[in-house]
Amino acid sequence: MKFRGLEGTDKETQCMGVQKCRMECRDVPAETLYDVLHDIEYRKKWDSNVIETFDIARLTVNADVGYYSWRCPKPLKNRDVITLRSWLPMGTDYIIMNYSVKHPKYPPRKDLVRAVSIQTGYLIQSTGPKNCVITYLAQVDPKGSLPKWVVNKSSQFLAPKAMKKMYKACVKYPEWKQKHQPHFKPWLHPEQSPLPSLALSELSVQHADSLENIDESAVTESREERTGGAGGEGSDDDTSLT
Secondary structure, eight states, X not given: OEEEOOOOOOOTTSOOOEEEEEEEEETOOHHHHHHHHHOHHHHHHHOTTEEEEEEEEEEETTEEEEEEEEOOSTTSOOEEEEEEEEEEEETTEEEEEEEEEEOTTOOOOTTSEEOEEEEEEEEEEEEETTEEEEEEEEXXXXXXXXXXXXXXXXXXXXXXXXXXXXXHHHHHHHHHHHTSOTTOOTTTXXXXXXXXXXXXGGOEEOOGGGSOOEEOTTOOXXXXXXXXXXXXXXXXXXXXXX
16 A cells, blocks of 8 residues: 655645545455445444434435534534435446535534535546556535645644555455345446435535534644544544454
């Protein structure tokens, strides 16, 4: 596994802007990485930052709407997002893209800050039968002015660690999937999808300026975060994937 740089903003208290990173994955076929990014049940196993995630509805055979909430470095408020996601297999390569939308049944919650995915995407390129490269690009507005330590931690530690976790999850996925509905892959077989249909007219683009802006620029890093306490962002324990 080789990880190449992630770029963030150099402004101390502004949004994290555009993040880009690229990872070479040995012994992970492109189709496996594609499955891992789609498999929401498996994500609950390997993504230690997830609070709650679920699919809401399908728009077409290759587009759906989903919910995702995640833990932020303490003591920042946790975030959530509603996104419209679309995907496209291109031979042995794959693209997954998403952006934030408003859903009438899932308004912003009082206990979370509603973030905005302006544009987020994955490009998975096969480099051989058992190897691939993933390029990740994200422009996300976390809805708030963030302190410098959050920006630095995201670009220097959290994003590379998240990619590393994803790589480990990919290695273990074939064995896990064999025990958990091995033939259920609605992202490949849309007829398997149990999601209700939703008309695009029921959604609207979520613009950042319509949400409350949270000023957390003066928030200091918690002692647990600095020392990498158990269960915190600094912990490198593998989640059980059985």
